[in-house]
Amino acid sequence: MTGRNMSEPLIEIEGLVTEFRTEGGVVRAVNGIDFSIPKGGTVAVLGESGCGKSVTGQCLLNLVRKPGYIASGSIRYHGGDKPVDITKLKPTSEAMRKLRGPEIAMIFQEPMTSFDPLFTVGEQIIEMLMAHQRFPNRREAREHAIEMLRKVRLPSPEIIVDRYPHQLSGGMRQRVMIALALSCGPKLLIADEPTTALDVTTESQILDLLRQLQGEMDMAMMFITHDLAVASEIADEVVVMYLGYIVERGPVAEVLSAPQHPYTQALLDSIPKLTDSASTRLNAIQGMVPTPDQMPSGCPFHTRCTKFMAGLCDQKLPGLYESSAGHVARCFLADPQFAGAAA
Amino acid sequence: MPIYIAKRLLIMVPTLLMIMVVGFIIMKLPASDFVSQYVLRQAAQGNTGIVAQQDMLREQFGLNRPLYEQFFTWVVNFFRGDLGISFSDLRPVSTIIMERLPATLVVSAMAFIVSWGIGIPLGVYSATHQYSPGDIGLTAFAFIGIGLPDFLLALIFLVFAFLATGDVLLGLNSMQYVNQPFSLAKALDFLSHAWLSVTAVAFTGTAFIMRVTRNNMLEELGKPYVMTLRAKGLPEKVVIWKHVFRNALHPLVTLFGQVLSFLINGFAITSIVLNLPTIQTTYLQATIQQDMYLAGAILVLIAVTVMVGNLISDVMLAWLDPRVRYD
Numbered sequence: 001m002t003g004r005n006m007s008e009p010l011i012e013i014e015g016l017v018t019e020f021r022t023e024g025g026v027v028r029a030v031n032g033i034d035f036s037i038p039k040g041g042t043v044a045v046l047g048e049s050g051c052g053k054s055v056t057g058q059c060l061l062n063l064v065r066k067p068g069y070i071a072s073g074s075i076r077y078h079g080g081d082k083p084v085d086i087t088k089l090k091p092t093s094e095a096m097r098k099l100r101g102p103e104i105a106m107i108f109q110e111p112m113t114s115f116d117p118l119f120t121v122g123e124q125i126i127e128m129l130m131a132h133q134r135f136p137n138r139r140e141a142r143e144h145a146i147e148m149l150r151k152v153r154l155p156s157p158e159i160i161v162d163r164y165p166h167q168l169s170g171g172m173r174q175r176v177m178i179a180l181a182l183s184c185g186p187k188l189l190i191a192d193e194p195t196t197a198l199d200v201t202t203e204s205q206i207l208d209l210l211r212q213l214q215g216e217m218d219m220a221m222m223f224i225t226h227d228l229a230v231a232s233e234i235a236d237e238v239v240v241m242y243l244g245y246i247v248e249r250g251p252v253a254e255v256l257s258a259p260q261h262p263y264t265q266a267l268l269d270s271i272p273k274l275t276d277s278a279s280t281r282l283n284a285i286q287g288m289v290p291t292p293d294q295m296p297s298g299c300p301f302h303t304r305c306t307k308f309m310a311g312l313c314d315q316k317l318p319g320l321y322e323s324s325a326g327h328v329a330r331c332f333l334a335d336p337q338f339a340g341a342a343a
Numbered sequence: 344m345p346i347y348i349a350k351r352l353l354i355m356v357p358t359l360l361m362i363m364v365v366g367f368i369i370m371k372l373p374a375s376d377f378v379s380q381y382v383l384r385q386a387a388q389g390n391t392g393i394v395a396q397q398d399m400l401r402e403q404f405g406l407n408r409p410l411y412e413q414f415f416t417w418v419v420n421f422f423r424g425d426l427g428i429s430f431s432d433l434r435p436v437s438t439i440i441m442e443r444l445p446a447t448l449v450v451s452a453m454a455f456i457v458s459w460g461i462g463i464p465l466g467v468y469s470a471t472h473q474y475s476p477g478d479i480g481l482t483a484f485a486f487i488g489i490g491l492p493d494f495l496l497a498l499i500f501l502v503f504a505f506l507a508t509g510d511v512l513l514g515l516n517s518m519q520y521v522n523q524p525f526s527l528a529k530a531l532d533f534l535s536h537a538w539l540s541v542t543a544v545a546f547t548g549t550a551f552i553m554r555v556t557r558n559n560m561l562e563e564l565g566k567p568y569v570m571t572l573r574a575k576g577l578p579e580k581v582v583i584w585k586h587v588f589r590n591a592l593h594p595l596v597t598l599f600g601q602v603l604s605f606l607i608n609g610f611a612i613t614s615i616v617l618n619l620p621t622i623q624t625t626y627l628q629a630t631i632q633q634d635m636y637l638a639g640a641i642l643v644l645i646a647v648t649v650m651v652g653n654l655i656s657d658v659m660l661a662w663l664d665p666r667v668r669y670d
């Protein structure tokens with residue numbers, strides 16, 4: 001996606017806060033995040049389980065379920081005639097409904113449970129096409145559904161179209177999910193760990209497919225993953241999340257080659273390398289991820305950080321400091337003034 | 344599918360025979376029989392002469408023959424369509440059942456239609472508006488409905504109806520219409536009586552169906568596929584009624600299998616408390632008096648409705664859910 005004007009955003013997220021009302025009090029799953037996705041570009045959202053990746057994706061479609069809600073912030077979408085703030089739309093409103101599918105579509109994390117078991121996969125694509133008046137009748141919609149199934153390279157799509165979800169394998173279902181998400185030609189695709197549930201071979205096939213279709217359809221993508229290798233393969237930009245905060249954000253090459261935040265560094269270190277001898281231990285990040293309801297004071301990562309500075313990191317939340325153009329990290333060590341003062 | 348249904352129907356014959364064996368044994372377990380009870384009752388009223396006729400009565404009813412002979416005569420005649428006679432009123436069992444069945448079916452069917460027709464939409468509303476004032480109100484209503492037995496509700500209604508109008512709404516018809524042939528006036532009189540028992544039974548039924556629907560709907564609403572449906576930009580109505588509700592129907596369909604037997608055996612206690620001329624009161628009396636051919640025939644009728652009802656619900660499940668397999 002190089003050579004594109006990256007300054008033209010399709011969607012801009014600003015100060016987004018999403019909370020869940022639980023028995024133990026209000027839990028912040030997303031904690032004031034900012035990032036934008038350019039038209040046709042790909043942003044990978046990285047982070048460990050529970051850091052708020054899926055919830056962020058759901059926010060873009062205004063789909064957060066009760067007891068969750070968007071507490072503040074804005075999500076400005078520029079794909080339509082005039083910009084609209086998605087957080088201002090009612091989740092059940094007609095305006096929101098019309099955005100879901102033709103403008104923004106989502107591939108869900110669980111291919112096994114993301115389909116209604118009682119309907120054929122064809123019907124589940126056709127009803128979406130009909131809900132957005134893509135075709136005058138069901139027969140044409142069905143033709144298009146078969147066409148989409150062929151596009152995601154499912155064998156004999158005219159047979160698969162009449163299959164029920166339980167009759168398909170996980171990989172096939174994930175392909176159907178992609179066909180479904182792409183069937184209305186969205187401008188933004190949110191792919192929530194589309195390959196996590198699959199084996200490695202299927203994973204790389206699906207990634208190739210997504211990349212190819214993205215080029216064909218000129219679509220932007222928010223790619224959620226916890227796999228750095230996958231992110232480096234597919235994304236232009238990465239957003240690293242930790243406990244609902246963005247801890248680092250920047251162009252993929254820079255973040256991966258010169259990570260600024262100790263968390264990103266630790267993530268990179270924890271990837272096994274082919275050059276490692278069998279006896280080297282993996283550098284797993286020490287400690288456990290705290291749950292969002294036991295949010296640490298100050299920097300959310302300080303409880304596990306190897307560069308923890310007492311009296312500072314546990315007192316104050318660091319800001320986002322820019323190290324190079326568009327590359328920011330939420331760490332005092334990345335603050336040029338701090339580095340200068342320390343030296 | 345037709346083969347499957349035929350198989351299931353065929354299996355019903357041995358099942359029914361088993362039920363008849365067990366039912367027969369249970370009826371024969373007490374040391375007394377219909378005649379000894381009858382004689383005791385008559386003697387209590389001063390008619391001591393009847394004691395001498397005991398053996399003659401037994402012979403007349405065939406109660407003096409060996410048990411296996413009695414059983415086989417009953418079963419063979421039964422499958423030939425002769426259900427025997429009632430000892431207590433000496434008419435054919437089939438006549439008595441046909442006399443009682445229409446009123447029973449009308450009252451139960453009305454209660455059934457009301458409880459499902461109201462309970463399901465209210466349950467869906469409750470689930471889609473969880474914790475709203477409407478849901479909380481309906482939940483309170485459901486606890487009262489489920490907590491209070493229907494016969495108690497019927498009694499409460501009876502008292503209030505009496506205080507309001509001075510009528511005692513026992514039975515299903517006013518005195519002057521009992522034993523009269525069917526007429527419009529009798530039908531209206533029937534409704535003016537039946538509303539009480541129907542409402543009492545339907546109140547409990549509605550509360551129950553509503554809770555079952557609500558629970559199923561909430562469980563389904565929490566599943567990941569619902570988010571996919573919404574992400575597709577389907578109207579919320581389609582998400583709820585076409586998809587979530589259909590998935591939530593599963594346990595309701597299973598319950599539906601019991602509806603057929605409910606129609607015949609649904610509210611025995613209410614029937615007895617309100618002295619309704621339904622088959623339930625007949626069944627209870629026949630059992631107490633050891634009027635064995637009458638009780639046996641009703642038992643078989645109930646057994647058949649349970650079996651047919653289960654078959655219907657299994658067929659409906661297979662039609663509803665592509666994952667259900669049968670062999």
Ligand SMILES: Nc1ncnc2c1ncn2[C@@H]1O[C@H](COP(=O)(O)OP(=O)(O)OP(=O)(O)O)[C@@H](O)[C@H]1O
Nearest residue numbers: 020022029048049050051052053054055056067292
């Ligand atoms: N229904 C809910 N009730 C309460 N808290 C919730 C709920 N759903 C999500 N959360 C909170 O939001 C946080 C983020 O969840 P999310 O599903 O976005 O994680 P994730 O980054 O996608 O993880 P994974 O990699 O496992 O998919 C969770 O840690 C949890 O605390």
Ligand SMILES: [Mg+2]
Nearest residue numbers: 053054055109
């Ligand atoms: Mg997730």
